[in-house]
Amino acid sequence: MTIFWFSLKRSFSNTTNLIFLTLFPVGAIFLPMGEVWPFLPYGYQFFGIIVLFVGIRLATIILEDRAKGVVKRLAVAPVTHFQYLTQNLLAFSIILILQSIIVIYGGVLYGHELYHPEWLLVLFISFSFTSLAVALAWISLYRSKETSFLVYMSVIFLIVFLGGLLMPIEAFPDILQRIAVIFPTYWLSEGIVWIVFGNDISEFLLINGVLWLYTIIFLVIGSVRRIN
Amino acid sequence: MMIASMQGVVKRYGSNIVLDYVDLAIDEGEIIGLLGPNGAGKTTLIQTLTGMIPFEKGQVTLFGDVKAPFSNKNKEKIGLVTQEITIFEELTAKENLQFFAGVYGLKGEEKKNSVQEALEFVGLSDRANKMPKKFSGGMKRRLNIACALTHRPRFIIMDEPTVGIDPQSRNYILEAVKKLREEGTTILYTTHYMEEVQAIASRVVIMDQGQIIKEGTVDELIKTIQHEEKVKIDVTDAGQIPLNKLESVTGVKQVNVDGNQIMIISEANSGNLDRILSLIKAHAGVLGIQADKPNLEDVFLTLTGKQLRDKVGEE
């Protein structure tokens, strides 16, 4: 479990990361409520964006290991690549889960109307894993930390927008409404709509199931070991 | 005892053959200097030998284990010092070592001691709790080496451990390697610095174009390949000396003048120094004579016509 503990330590040792990991989620709690849309306070509607950002920030630790050649060392050490990945991902997911808990619990304390906070937490945790997996797959394409981060920011904006987190999906032209389903963010916004209006639990489970399916697909794609 | 061996190993990237039926055997206690120009396949050899990358054909044996050479049990006995500085900048020196000790399965008291020992070994005990960000290049290199030592490996592979550092740190590292040798550790060492290999290697393996083209001890290699002698003569007034006469002395291949120093290259064993000196003395005073012994650099040049050094400039 050495890799796990050190991964936690490294995630917190950098100031920018600290801001991303603590200030942003806390700030999200205090964002106001929208008038007609979204149905949850802005902070909760946009929490998915923060999760995506945090996901890439954390995943760049793996990219850094690769760029610096630490993976070479680990390839020679008595640990498998699978152990390395799982321990890192475990550390990252714990951070993301803690964040989700803080945001939900803080919101409840603050007095936001969150309808089903417990289900919202489940949804956020599912999406956290999806975000990690997407980030992992994303960094497997890059060698430079800066480039991968900057380009990912633009991509985040697009998928968040097209997935219907920034604007109600009903306002989109028909074809874009259909295309939106392809993005994992669509399922997050669907999940949020369910939290507010839904009552059939199987629908919610389906939404989470899809998020998990995405997680597994992107994990498979991102799990490649690259030495050079 | 045989520590590691490769038999007929073939490695291909696409249609490029990087290792072409390579045979290599490393015995316990040996220090092997692996030399070769850029793209000779040195790094690939190391990567296949440690199981980092798969290979197409052949067999690798580690610690006599033919069936599963890359099992965790065997990996625990290997230490790799990478060419790049592969340490965590955001962790202190000590934490870096703890990380690798932990990955190698050390625990509790044993871990603490071995980390301490590794720090002392590379002379970083007084900086144990400092961030490597603030370290000089040489100190980073030393930490880079220490990270491969915490688990006390029997076989250490060093891929260019002294690239781009100050002479002092380099000496420190060389001394450390010598210490390791005395403890009976087997070492595979790649570098461009011939002096280093000459100073520490018990055997030299020269690679070119994916094949091992020559191996032997430093002395053996130099002896077999020696084909010219270099003499530098400091004189009072080089301008007075008739160079064409010098060039026509039997055995002389080349005469160069640099200021008041004359460099003469002649065939091996030509025994013409007397004649050269008397010729020079007739025209100018001789201040000093210096005969350059051939070194591994010359061996390399003789074998391949390529300089080993030009790679350093690129880095």
Added chain:
Amino acid sequence: MRVISTMKFTFFRMVREYITLLLLLVVPIVLLTVFSFVLEGVTTETGEPLINEQNVIFVLVFQMFGGALAMAYIHTDFFTERKQRIYALPFNQTLYAFSIMVCGIVYSVLLGIVLMTFSEFVFGADWGNWLWAIYIIFLLALLSNIVCLIFTFSVNNFKIAERLSEVYGVGFVILAGLIFPVPGNDFFVFVNTYVNPITLAADAIYGMNQSHAGEAWFRSNILLIASGVLFIVMLILGKRKIR
């Protein structure tokens, strides 16, 4: 003028930063396309197409980040190892720093013009008087460059200066209510009417379009005066850092 001969190369350096080109040109074009696609046919209360407004705001938003390039160059040329080389050169260092800033502004404005042309001809956004629009884009680029350089000169850690410049851009984007509506209280109204460069610039362009020339000049002059004041601040701060 020896410094002038270097400007060509500073400009080359900027043009060849593909990642900046990607972020400041390709990404806005993609986003503009997506937005225009989504908002096709949607109109504001006054009956004007919403894309008009959106496109103008978009191009202006990206000008807010235009200072990053000059900032990075001043940093590498004056605060890293390269510093010694630059100081050893027989030219006026202050002027050289100034030339980098000018290049940054010109480059940023050029990108802005490309985006403007793109949105006008491809999506039919109405920019009104082009010269006026370019003047406003220039003011925004100027301000962004000055602010970024102030950060560079006043904060020792360049990483933090970079983050601050991002806060400047993103912060005003949020204040302008572009991501989510901001509360309509006096404070926010004041900020968005007199302080926020994005809304100032956007209002200046709309004002000219709707022939409220006085209003438009007033907004643009706020930007100009702010740039002037901050320029003096920048000079004072810069004097301490650059000989």
Added chain:
Amino acid sequence: MKTGLDANFFINGWRFLNIILLIHLWIIGDSNAGNFILILLLLLLASLRWRLSLPAWSVLFDLFFCLLYIPYTNISHYGLALPLFELVLKGKWLYSVLLFLSSIILLSSSDFIFWHLLQAMLFGAFSYFTLKNQHVQLERLDALRKSEYELERLKTDLLKANQSTSQQARLLERNRISRQLHDHLGHDLTGASLAIQAYEHMEDQQKAEQLLEEVKKRIQRSTIHLRETVHNMSSTVMTGAERMEEIINDFHQFDTSFKKYGDTFSVPAYIWSLLESCLKECLTNTARHSNATKTDIDLQVTDALVRLSIQDNGTKQNKKTQFEGSGLRSLQLRTRALDGSLSISNEDGFLVVCVIPLQEGVDRD
């Protein structure tokens, strides 16, 4: 590292293109969110196949998912192309044909699906054979090189045997020469030398004259004998360094300079033949493929080795024409058979260095 385009690139490309096709169909078709899950499941299997090599029976999963969705959406009909492709790719002809026929017959699908499935099978078969050929080809190349190396070893042994034979022959020849010299010259010269000694002590003038005449005759005879012996022994063909010089002088396409150092006579004949072909190869190579105007040839012989270096001043040439099109590779093997090395570099002009060690004490005594 340069990597040729791999067949696997196209196979994975086909897989993901198919997923994109399904997504496209889904968007223009029913676009029911539930049916999208089928596409995700198929995507999962495709990415698993991209990263790991799954066994053939894993197509059961694809099949199962597609069958599951058949009542709901006709995307699953198109989705059948994926398991079909994988089956053919693994060479399971029977199953694939069964799957193809059953899906055509049972699903009574459109013509378009028929052609889609057919192309999946065709591309699968194509990939199967490509991969197989690629594998066979590489195996063959490896085997070829291996046997080459074994041949080399054999050749080295043969050469060693050859060497000792030539050594024997040389000793015999030397014996013959010494005997011949002894027989023909020794007798006369000894006689002459004795006669001269006697002549010094001779007092009788006439006898002395006679003796001197005798000496003269004997020396004349031995001179003739010597000339005859030498003439009989020396070969008429040029060898060694002379031969190399001749080759070089025959070349007029560009300037050449030839320098030799050391005792070229100590190099045995079998090495000369290699050096000669190396020289010829390089010169023709330069003449044919390079824009060089000058070639420097440098031959050095020391106690321990022979080193031939050939350097031209051509600007960088096309690597292909050099390494693959030339006989240098075979020369490299031949040098290695002699325990030597031949290295090629084209960083600064074209440079070939051939080094062959001389066995001490065997060839020179």
